[in-house]
Amino acid sequence: MMASIAAVDAARKQKIDVRVTIIEKNPFPGRKLLATGNGRCNFSNETIEEKNYRGDLKLFRSVYPQFNNAKTISFFRSFGLESFADPAGRVYPLSKKSESVLFALRYQCEARGVSFLCGTEISSIAFSAEKVLLNHTLSFDRLIIAAGGAASPGHGTDGKMFDLIRSLGIPVHPIYPALTALILKEYPKTLKGVRADGTVKICKDGSCLGEDSGELQFTEYGLSGIPAMAVSEYAAKNLPGDLTARVELAPNLSKESLFESAVRFKKDFPQAAPLLFLTGLLPEKLARWVLQKAGSGQVQTMGDLSSAQLKKLIEAVKTVSFTVTGVKGFAFAQVTAGGVGSDAVNPETLQCKKYPGMFFCGEILDVNGDCGGYNLQWAWSSGFVAGKNCIK
Ligand SMILES: Cc1cc2nc3c(=O)[nH]c(=O)nc-3n(C[C@H](O)[C@H](O)[C@H](O)COP(=O)(O)OP(=O)(O)OC[C@H]3O[C@@H](n4cnc5c(N)ncnc54)[C@H](O)[C@@H]3O)c2cc1C
Incomplete structure (x- = not known):
């Protein structure tokens, strides 16, 4: 027209x-x-x-x-x-x-x-x-x-x-296909429906091919939302291949400040569950999953977490890596x-x-x-x- x-x-x-x-x-x-x-x-x-x-x-x-x-x-x-x-x-x-x-x-x-x-x-x-x-x-x-x-x-x-x-x-x-969603391996379907702010990076052989930040949408097969769609093209062009999606949550907070908050929370509320600390940062489903990922799923109280475990917890908030196995095809994509x-x-x-x-x-x-x-x-x-x- x-x-x-x-x-x-x-x-x-x-x-x-x-x-x-x-x-x-x-x-x-x-x-x-x-x-x-x-x-x-x-x-x-x-x-x-x-x-x-x-x-x-x-x-x-x-x-x-x-x-x-x-x-x-x-x-x-x-x-x-x-x-x-x-x-x-x-x-x-x-x-x-x-x-x-x-x-x-x-x-x-x-x-x-x-x-x-x-x-x-x-x-x-x-x-x-x-x-x-x-x-x-x-x-x-x-x-x-x-x-x-x-x-x-x-x-x-x-x-x-x-x-x-x-x-x-x-x-x-x-x-x-471009502006589409990422399909991830070993991805927990329990995250379906969760939305959280974050950065997603597509990495190959240790180097980052593309990244974007904003509201991520966790679906039953992987990641959608504007940032995932923005980087999907880099994945599509490099598949099949050894590709990783690195997801960084709580994007506005540095690892150091998160660690300081965790130490303070532990000192002030040693009897509180570690999940409570994480739900101050992330939606509950995501917080539960991050806790498992950090290997602290069985820990009952903040007081039971060692300094090394706290660091690992913050590490899991800041960087979660998934293997990218595909992208949603043209039927789902917004552009070519x-x-x-x-x-x-x-x-x-x-x-x-x-x-x-x-x-x-x-x-x-x-x-x-x-x-x-x-x-x-x-x-x-x-x-x-x-x-x-x-x-x-
Ligand atoms: C769900 C969705 C949301 C989007 N939102 C946005 C947005 O908000 N902002 C933005 O900038 N972009 C958006 N896009 C992308 C944008 O719509 C397209 O890039 C844009 O419409 C392309 O314009 P076009 O005229 O090249 O082709 P199209 O708009 O795709 O039009 C092509 C037309 O050609 C016709 N056609 C194709 N083959 C033939 C044929 N052989 N004979 C006769 N007719 C034929 C088709 O039926 C179609 O009507 C979105 C895309 C989708 C799918």
Whole structure:
């Protein structure tokens, strides 16, 4: 929809008569958009830097400045969609409803005469003398592929478009699920449902591949929540392999200060159970498990814990290591890492090098961002660039 709007606007400026059709296999376009940001559509972020993205950053560097977060916010405001940023800088529509974004985009398309051909899946693409032929019947001068990636197939993005693109001889960088959950070995299912603040690091051969902090969600198979999702891509790219997830709890307290608190608690309340000390720091289920992990599950009172046992207890709060055996696949993932890169498209225009009548935008390109509005921002920025340039 963004690419269509940009295409019509660019055509009008150049006084070119253009007809644009959005072909969507779902009954309506933007189904995934409705699910974003827990239904609130976190569509951009106040602070966007290269470090928020991974993949083929040549594309990001050329495309993003052409239609950045400020331009995106004022673009939406120009047709009445006001927004606000939460304290973390995540930008949402003022209504806190993703349908506001979808309605606004759809109206802007309709107002520009864009047609919608819904319930139609593109399953073949062919090129002949300056024309693009879709499904052997639909003929166009230009084609913009905005088919998303392979993540969240329930929203229409099953990754089949990657196969179609490959079959045209266009290279596609290997794809992985990103912003997904970690599957852990020897993980206690009793932790299911626990939420706690912490840091998670993905480590291989002693070095840290990536880390993130925030609220961790313990599930029946492993770890979810924003920090686990943020590092899942590093796990996905290095599996199978010897990977560890190091979880550090009580992130705002140093080992030293925790140890001092433990010593003080022991002195003041020697008859109290060690679990009581830990429940001052962690949810009870997690506290029980940390106590077992530290080997002090049978110790009755704080007074019975030696200094070495106290140290071990604090060590267990600060670093728990799990073996990572997998990540939840594309069905669970929010985005796709990998895709069409700068070897296949011109990074300035997103025009396909092999077939000049074809352009790409959005998640199908090899650019993926952090949680926080970065992926939709990429869709807007790249949609604008592909739409504008396909008119030339
Ligand atoms: C649950 C969830 C929550 C998310 N929340 C956020 C968030 O809050 N903020 C954020 O920035 N990002 C979020 N994302 C990621 C973001 O939604 C995507 O990165 C973004 O939608 C990608 O936009 P796109 O236009 O490239 O593709 P999509 O939005 O995936 O749209 C692609 C469209 O192409 C259609 N299609 C695919 N193949 C064909 C075909 N062969 N023929 C016809 N039509 C086809 C699909 O049906 C789909 O409608 C979330 C993702 C999910 C799954």
